[in-house]
Amino acid sequence: MKEISKLLDYRPDIKVVDATLRDGGLVNDFFFTDEFIKSLYNANLRAGVDYMEFGYKGDREMFDETKFGACKFCDDDFIRSIVGENNTDLKIAVMADVGRCNYKNDIHDRAESPVDLIRVATYLHQIPTAVDMIEDAKKKGYEVSCNIMAISTAQEADIKVALDILGKSPVDVIYIVDSFGSIYPEQMARIADLYCEYANKYNKKIGIHAHDNQKLAFANTIEAVGDGVDWLDATYLSMGRGAGNCAMELLLGFLKNPKYNVYPVFQFIEKHMNKLREEGVVWGYDLQYLMTGLLNQHPRTAIQFTKENRKDYAEFYKEIIAQE
Amino acid sequence: MKEISKLLDYRPDIKVVDATLRDGGLVNDFFFTDEFIKSLYNANLRAGVDYMEFGYKGDREMFDETKFGACKFCDDDFIRSIVGENNTDLKIAVMADVGRCNYKNDIHDRAESPVDLIRVATYLHQIPTAVDMIEDAKKKGYEVSCNIMAISTAQEADIKVALDILGKSPVDVIYIVDSFGSIYPEQMARIADLYCEYANKYNKKIGIHAHDNQKLAFANTIEAVGDGVDWLDATYLSMGRGAGNCAMELLLGFLKNPKYNVYPVFQFIEKHMNKLREEGVVWGYDLQYLMTGLLNQHPRTAIQFTKENRKDYAEFYKEIIAQE
Numbered sequence: 001m002k003e004i005s006k007l008l009d010y011r012p013d014i015k016v017v018d019a020t021l022r023d024g025g026l027v028n029d030f031f032f033t034d035e036f037i038k039s040l041y042n043a044n045l046r047a048g049v050d051y052m053e054f055g056y057k058g059d060r061e062m063f064d065e066t067k068f069g070a071c072k073f074c075d076d077d078f079i080r081s082i083v084g085e086n087n088t089d090l091k092i093a094v095m096a097d098v099g100r101c102n103y104k105n106d107i108h109d110r111a112e113s114p115v116d117l118i119r120v121a122t123y124l125h126q127i128p129t130a131v132d133m134i135e136d137a138k139k140k141g142y143e144v145s146c147n148i149m150a151i152s153t154a155q156e157a158d159i160k161v162a163l164d165i166l167g168k169s170p171v172d173v174i175y176i177v178d179s180f181g182s183i184y185p186e187q188m189a190r191i192a193d194l195y196c197e198y199a200n201k202y203n204k205k206i207g208i209h210a211h212d213n214q215k216l217a218f219a220n221t222i223e224a225v226g227d228g229v230d231w232l233d234a235t236y237l238s239m240g241r242g243a244g245n246c247a248m249e250l251l252l253g254f255l256k257n258p259k260y261n262v263y264p265v266f267q268f269i270e271k272h273m274n275k276l277r278e279e280g281v282v283w284g285y286d287l288q289y290l291m292t293g294l295l296n297q298h299p300r301t302a303i304q305f306t307k308e309n310r311k312d313y314a315e316f317y318k319e320i321i322a323q324e
Numbered sequence: 325m326k327e328i329s330k331l332l333d334y335r336p337d338i339k340v341v342d343a344t345l346r347d348g349g350l351v352n353d354f355f356f357t358d359e360f361i362k363s364l365y366n367a368n369l370r371a372g373v374d375y376m377e378f379g380y381k382g383d384r385e386m387f388d389e390t391k392f393g394a395c396k397f398c399d400d401d402f403i404r405s406i407v408g409e410n411n412t413d414l415k416i417a418v419m420a421d422v423g424r425c426n427y428k429n430d431i432h433d434r435a436e437s438p439v440d441l442i443r444v445a446t447y448l449h450q451i452p453t454a455v456d457m458i459e460d461a462k463k464k465g466y467e468v469s470c471n472i473m474a475i476s477t478a479q480e481a482d483i484k485v486a487l488d489i490l491g492k493s494p495v496d497v498i499y500i501v502d503s504f505g506s507i508y509p510e511q512m513a514r515i516a517d518l519y520c521e522y523a524n525k526y527n528k529k530i531g532i533h534a535h536d537n538q539k540l541a542f543a544n545t546i547e548a549v550g551d552g553v554d555w556l557d558a559t560y561l562s563m564g565r566g567a568g569n570c571a572m573e574l575l576l577g578f579l580k581n582p583k584y585n586v587y588p589v590f591q592f593i594e595k596h597m598n599k600l601r602e603e604g605v606v607w608g609y610d611l612q613y614l615m616t617g618l619l620n621q622h623p624r625t626a627i628q629f630t631k632e633n634r635k636d637y638a639e640f641y642k643e644i645i646a647q648e
Contacts, residue, residue, distance in 0.1 A: 184578070185509060185543060186326045186550055212539075214574055219509060219543030226510055249611060250538055253618045254508070262618075263641065266611060270637045287573060287590060294577045294586075313594045317587065 010256040013230045015050040018248060019209070021071045022053040022095050024239035027283045028276070030055055030069035036272055037071075037082050040236070043268035045090050047252060048259040051117055053093040054079055059102045073106075076113045086114050091143075093117035096133060098126040103133050110141030120171075121147040124154050127162050131169045138170040145173035145231070147209060151191070152182045152296050163195065167202030173231050174204055178220060181213025181243055181293040185223040192227035199228075207231030210246045212238055213293025215285050217246040222254055236265060237273040242299040242306075243289035282306055287313040291320060326550040334580040337554045339374040342572060343533070345395045346377040346419050348563035351607045352600070354379055354393035360596055361395075361406050364560070367592035369414050371576060372583040375441055377417040378403055383426045397430075400437045410438050415467075417441035420457060422450040427457050434465030444495075445471040448478050451486050455493045462494040469497035469555070471533060475515070476506045476620050487519065491526030497555050498528055502544060505537025505567055505617035509547040516551035531555030534570050536562055537617025539609055541570040546578055560589060561597040566623040566630075567613035606630055611637040615644060 020040060021032060037054075044052045055071030063072060070078045074094045086092060092115045096103050107118060118137040122130035130146055137144045146166055151159055166174050176188070176195055183191070188208075195206045208224040208231070210217035221232055234251040238244035249269065252262040288302035291313075297320060305316050344364060345356060361378075368376045379395030387396060394402045398418045410416060416439050420427050431442060442461035446454035454470055461468045470490055475483055490498050500512075500519055507515070512532075519530045532548040532555070534541035545556055558575040562568035573593065576586040612626035615637075621644060629640050 184546060186546075189326075214577070215536075215539050215542050215571065218539050222508060222510075247539070249614060253538070253614065263638065266615075266641050267638045269611060270635065274635060287593060290573060290577065291590075311594065311598060314587065314591045317590050 008256065011225075011230070012257065013205075014225070014255065014257065015231045016048075016248075016251065016255070016260065017051040017053060017093065017207070017231060017233045018044050018049045018235065019053045019233045019245060020235040020239050020248070022055050023233075023241055023245055024235055024283070025055050025069065025071045026241040027239070028069075028281045029067065030071040032069055032071060034082065039268060039272055041082055041090070043236075043264045045088055046264035047248075047261050048257075049090060049248075051091045051093045053095060053119065054082075054115075055094060057094050057096045057101045057103065057106050059100055059106070061102065062100060074115075076108060076115065079114045083114055091116040093119055095119040095121055095147075096137075098122040098129045098133065101133075103136055107137060107140060107142075115142065117143040117145060119145045119147060119175075121149060123149050124151075124158055124162055127165055131165060134166075134169050134171045143173075144171050145175060145207060146171045147175040147177045149177045150179045150298070151176070152178060152180050156194070159194070160198075163198040167198050167204060172205060173207050174199065175207040175209050175231070175233075176224065176229065177209045178211055178217075180296055180298060181211035181217070181289065182296040183210075183216070183220060184214075185216065185219050188220045188223045189227055192224045192229050196228045205230050207233065209233040211240070211293070211299075212243040212245060212285055213289040213299070217244070218250040218254075221246040221251060237269050239273065239276070239283055242283070242303055243285050243293070244283045288316055291317050295320060295324065332580065335554070336581065337529075338549070338579065338581065339555045340372075340572075340575065340579070340584065341375040341377060341417065341531070341555060341557045342368050342373045342559065343377045343557045343569060344559040344563050344572070346379045347557075347565055347569050348559055348607070349379050349393065349395045350565040351563065352393075352605045353391065354395040356393055356395060358406065363592060363596055365406055365414070367560075367588045369412055370588035371572075371585050372581075373414060373572075375415045375417045377419060377443065378406075378439075379418060381418050381420045381425045381427065381430050383424055383430070385426065386424060398439075400432060400439065403438045407438055415440040417443055419443040419445055419471075420461075422446040422453045422457065425457075427460055431461060431464060431466075439466065441467040441469060443469045443471060443499075445473060447473050448475075448482055448486055451489055455489060458490075458493050458495045467497075468495050469499060469531060470495045471499040471501045473501045474503045474622070475500070476502060476504050480518070483518070484522075487522040491522050491528060496529060497531050498523065499531040499533050499555070499557075500548065500553065501533045502535055502541075504620055504622060505535035505541070505613065506620040507534075507540070507544060508538075509540065509543050512544045512547045513551055516548045516553050520552045529554050531557065533557040535564070535617070535623075536567040536569060536609055537613040537623070541568070542574040542578075545570040545575060561593050563597065563600070563607055566607070566627055567609050567617070568607045612640055615641050619644060619648065
């Protein structure tokens with residue numbers, strides 16, 4: 001059982017990462033207005049958020065610029081148009097997917113960039129490329145984190161090998177990622193213990209990125225906090241792929257460090273997030289996401305179900321059970 | 325840390341209680357159609373749910389019959405019109421609130437009633453009356469449970485006294501109730517330990533009734549399961565007062581006892597629950613409920629905010645902070 005003191009005190013090491021533009025961008029193809037992005041930046045500043053993720057470093061050879069907003073590519077100039085020189089305590093992050101990012105060309109030296117943190121996202125079988133990306137980003141002067149995705153379908157032995165490889169790499173933070181929203185808090189406790197064991201051995205930090213398929217994104221995040229995980233991803237009103245992520249308003253309400261302030265989050269949601277919903281952008285808990293989470297499947301079938309405006313949940317369940 | 329075996333095995337002692345008509349009735353004044361209630365009864369039967377709560381035994385001296393549906397009063401004849409003699413494994417429950425139920429007159433002998441379980445709901449200061457109601461219901465032949473409400477604002481010493489009094493009463497099940505949706509799982513673990521201590525001493529069972537103000541109703545429920553709590557309240561699509569309750573679809577997805585089957589829950593939600601939403605019945609997670617949960621306040625101000633169709637969350641937060 002966790003120490004009771006933890007409920008009233010706080011750990012200064014905790015970092016909150018706003019992933020709204022990045023994970024949220026997956027549900028509107030990153031078509032955020034500049035006004036939205038600037039207001040979000042200001043809300044994060046006032047809320048005491050530590051890092052703001054602007055989106056992906058998407059490879060223009062792979063992705064058609066006309067079909068995505070600027071946060072899909074996160075050019076330095078675009079970010080600078082929002083944050084200027086960013087002389088603030090809020091650091092800037094971007095995500096670089098293994099196999100979907102031309103990192104050697106598109107990630108410039110930190111000295112020339114407003115970006116502080118490169119977040120490498122990888123599947124287990126891509127770890128060697130991930131390490132190359134980590135080393136590249138480190139050489140360019142960045143802080144670097146690494147998300148190992150879809151661990152709920154991986155073997156523990158393989159995860160241990162990956163953690164050992166990443167431990168020996170120059171990465172700063174290794175993320176637990178519940179891509180399918182299928183992990184229960186009591187499993188999260190075990191996973192966090194495993195990751196923290198390697199973090200302690202190699203002097204790394206551990207982060208958590210959760211999904212809300214079973215309405216457990218926040219619960220898993222605070223479970224992980226209690227287990228020693230320091231870097232916490234959240235999005236405003238849970239905006240993110242499928243069922244969405246850990247809600248920023250819940251997380252900042254929970255954290256006790258006086259530097260965090262939930263009120264600007266409420267203001268931003270009132271002014272900007274409900275409008276997105278009214279415009280037809282769809283995310284959040286719904287039965288199709290629960291079903292893929294429950295079955296520990298990638299949410300792609302559920303996302304398709306949502307796109308087609310289907311409501312025949314029972315039929316969908318039969319379809320995905322048949323595919324098992 | 326919980327035993328890993330618990331994740332794959334199950335406890336036969338667990339009982340699932342469907343509270344959709346009772347807690348859900350609080351958001352539509354219990355105006356469910358007979359077709360809805362019959363379909364829900366059939367869904368519960370097929371899903372392997374153990375108890376179905378039909379509503380309240382509301383005192384007709386206090387509540388105007390024309391302003392509420394039949395589930396506000398739960399006459400034996402009304403329940404019989406749905407379930408007949410109920411020769412099934414699904415037991416029938418009703419709730420009797422201290423001070424809002426004429427229990428001596430309105431609760432008849434179990435031999436004459438289709439009801440199996442009387443659920444007494446009480447605040448701490450009403451415990452002596454609750455015990456009188458428990459004794460009355462026991463004498464009439466019922467199984468009896470007792471919900472101690474609003475414990476998140478109570479002193480632990482007072483809760484211990486209440487648990488001791490209830491332990492000595494003939495009640496069968498004592499419920500942990502997170503009325504304000506303000507309890508975190510790591511607090512729930514401690515509360516469950518305390519309740520289970522008294523349950524072991526007095527040979528009672530413990531139940532959990534959670535609210536979703538911080539999207540923790542399901543997380544708190546499965547935390548409690550892991551801590552030895554056996555009786556679990558849930559509602560279809562979380563329908564319930566304010567932010568709603570632990571979702572039946574999440575709970576049955578989690579439980580491993582093969583007698584439970586989540587598929588009829590999906591079918592019922594598809595056919596009936598979304599229609600309620602389209603008709604304008606409102607419940608579920610929203611910022612106003614998060615705020616009252618965070619501040620450990622009764623949700624009445626948030627319910628009013630919802631009724632007035634207000635969306636000025638930031639202003640509402642200032643209002644309730646000012647009242648602290």
